[in-house]
Amino acid sequence: MQSTYNLGLVVVSLAVATLASYTALDLAARISTMTAARTRQLWLAAGAAAMGTGIWSMHFIGMLAFSLPIPVGYDFTITGYSLAIAMIVSYFAIVQVARPVLSITRLIAGGVLMGFGIAGMHYTGMAAMQMHPGIHYRTGIFVASIAIAIAVSMAALWIAHALIDSSQQRVLSKRVGAACVMGAAIAGMHYTGMAAADFLPGSVCGAARGVDSQWLATTIILLTVAIMVVTLILSRFDARATALTGSVSSLNSQIVRLANYDLLTDLPNRRTLTERIERAIELSETNGGGFALMFMDLDGFKTINDSLGHVFGDEVLKTFARHLRQCVRNSDTVARLGGDEFVVLVDNLAAPHEAADLAEAVLERMRSGINVENQTLQVMPSIGIAMYPQDGSSVDELLKHADAAMYEAKRGGRSTYRFFEAHMNEAAMRTLKIQSALHEAIGKGYFVLHFQPKFHGGSGEIVGAEALIRLNHPEIGALAPLDFVPIAERSGQIVQIGYWVVRETCLQIRRWEAAGLPSMKVAINLSPRQMNQPELPTKIREIVEKEGVDCGQIMFEITESVAMQDAAKTTEMIREFQASGFEISIDDFGTGYSSLAYLQRFRVKQLKIDRFFTNGLDAEGPEGGAIVQAIIALAHSLGMDVVAEGVETASQFDKLKTLECDEMQGFLLGKPLTADAFSELMRKHLTTA
Structure with missing residues (x-):
């Protein structure tokens, strides 16, 4: 019996097969990302229904495109069976594709089962025509159609699994191309199967009902396209909703982490540490026992930060944090409070010596140095230890006492530990x-300000003064520089205090001049923190000029140890001071590790011999005198004046005078005086001159 095809419906069947293939690819990728079992099963069922309907529709539209010279119809029940087969096959295919791994064995087995399923759907649909006599199939083409179905199924499974990752580049265009190939292959299998069918002359279709095939084809096409388009839209909306939920969840997790962990080192922060200490207190009260807090601060970290930069300093902190975690037990908490302050919560301690052993282990580990950007540094902490319950019963009390013990460790020589x-x-x-x-x-x-006079080594005349700051507090009382300058240095307050000293010194110089007293050169000490301020020379010059004082009347004293911390930077700063007209003195000479090359490069006005060597003139005999003589000779050879500080005995004075020391200061000659008392001293020298 001669058969024909409606070309328009053939093209539509190919388009439906392509759309069904794209739907399958999209759903497989979507389902593979789902973790909730219930949601995954719902989408598997919906996806199988949409994909199965698409494949079945392609088949059915292809059947409607086929016409015989007799009325043709399809049994509703048998047609329903073919649709069910299509959905079952689709469910199986999506499950296979959505697996994390698609092995060769699974690919072959899945392709064979799926191929037989698609072929079963096709030939069940053919059986729904209920032809009398029955349809005769050509064996060779029949077998070829099944082989094509298996090959198409295997290719479809492989392509779908390969494109399951939505993060691939150009994944949309790849899926569209793959859908076209898969659609053509599926249509090819269908029409191969149709080519295998022979309808004998005189055959009658037992399922013919007189339903218009064009109307039926239009209905199926519209319904199928609507189902697949709606499925794709819902999939996209669900994907966006899931992505948004994931983003919100991720953002919330990040916010929680930022609130509980240090951003730089990824260690618990103060908030998390507080919660864990509170928990440790509760457990200790319930179960007995105790724990320790080890509060540590890195010695010399500011010098690293100032000399090598904050970025390098951050790397030092991160590296130190990693090493610190390696030193403690897994049950212990290592936290960063901020800056270079770290705290270790050591749980379940049987005795204080266990905390001491751990502190010693940390110090020993850090003595071997840490490697930061191919530089080996010895970054040592000072450690304070507070024990629960003997050193405090609350978080604040324990932290405060551990902090106090840490400062005691710093005062005790640094790079050590102390119990509270x-x-x-x-x-x-x-x-x-x-x-x-x-x-x-x-x-x-x-x-x-108090002023300690300096005297000429030969004539004994007053040639200058050193400004010394004092603090008179109504509650604390009078404090010497040793009591408050180190605290001001650590807190950074020394910078503003230093500017105040310069301004007040200038005001006092003007008062002396207004009182008719001789012009006096005043020396002012510069601290390490001040020396780390790049704008220091500029700001000081502005202060002095604003107060109307000649820069030549101010001399700045820099200790030898501070000058040599970064000799190149010190040289640059000294040049800036000298360019403005200020004079520079190297203080405490002989106690540091001066390089003679840098000493020559500094080209300072004065060297101040440390009081240790001045005392040595009496205590060390000829050896002490030889050292002082060598320092004076060195300074004079470099064109520098020499000032001896700490002159307290007549013998020291006589020996320094014999050695031609340029200037002297000390309690023997004059103690630090108030501005008014210093004025009176100058007047006495004027009247006796």
Whole structure:
């Protein structure tokens, strides 16, 4: 019996097969990302229904495109069976593709089963025509159609699994291309199967009902396209909703992490540490036992930060944090409070010596150095230890006492550890009071300058003075520089205090001049923190010029150890001072590690012999005198004046005079005086001159 095809419906069947293939690719990628079992099963069922309907529709439209010279129809029940087969095959295919791994064995087995399923759908659909006599199939083409179905199934499974990752480049265009290939292959299998069918002359279709095939084809096409388009739209909306939910969840996790962990080192922050200490207190109260807090601060970290930069300093902190975690037990908590402050919560301690052993292990590990950007540095902490319950019953109390013990370790020589003791708390409270006093000292006039006179080594005349700051607080009392300058240095307050000293010195110089006293050169000490301020020379020059004082009347003293921390930077700063007309003196000479090459490069006005060598003139005999003589000779050969400080005995004075020391200062000659007392001293020297 002669058969024909409606070319338009053939093209439509190919388009439906392509759309069904694209739907399968999209759904497989979507389902592969789902983790919730219930949601995954719902989408598997919906995907199988949409994909199965698409494949079946392609088949059915292809059947409707086929016409015989007799009325043709399709049994509703048998047609329903073919649709069910298509959906079952689709479910199986999506499950296979959505697996993380598609092995060769699984690919072959899946392709064979799926191929037989598609062939079964096709030939069940053919059986729905209920032809009498039955359809005769050509064996060769029949077998070829099944082989094509298996090959198409295997290719479809492989392509779909290869494109399952939506993060691939140009994944959309790849899926469209793959869908076209798969659609053509599926249509090819269908029409191969149709070519295998022979309808004998005189055959009658038992399922003919007189339903218009064009109307039926249009209905199926519209319904199928609608189902697949809606499925794709819902898949896209669900994917966007899931992505948004994931983004919100990820953002929320990041916010929680930022709130609980240090951004730089990824260690627990103060908040998390507080919670864990509170938990440790509760457990200790319930189960007995105790724990320790080890509070540590890196010695000399500011020097690293200032000399090598903050970026390098951050790398030092991260590297130190990693090494610190390696030193403690897994049950311990290592936290960063900020800056270079770290705390270790050591749980379940049987005795204090266990905390001491751990502290010693940390120090020993750090003594071997850490490698940062191919540089080996020895970054040592000072460690303070507070024990629960003997050193405190609350988080704040334990942290405060561990901090106090850490400062005691710094005062005890640094790079060591100390257990908290009651007297440390008093020292810590005094430190806090002094720090608070420093904040308000300039505004409330608690600072005052004293001036220690310098005398000419030959004539004994006053040739200058050294400005020395004092703090007179209404509650704390009078404080010497040794009591508050180190605190101001650590807190950074020394910078503003230093500017106040320069301004007040200039004001006093003008007062002396207004009183008719001789022009006096005053020396001012510069601290390490001040030397790290790049704008220091410029700001000081602005202050001096604003106060109307000649820069030549101010001399700045830099200790030898500070000058040599970064000799190149010191040389540059000295040049800036000298360009403005200031003079520079190297203080405490002989106690550091000066390079003679840098000493020559500095080209300073003065060297100040440290009081240690001045005392050696009496204590060390000829050897002490030989060292001082060598320093004076060295300075004079470099065109520098020499000032001896700490002159306290007549024998020291006589020996220095014999050695031709240029200037002297010390308690023998004159103690630090208030500005008014210094004025009176100058007047006496004027009247006796």
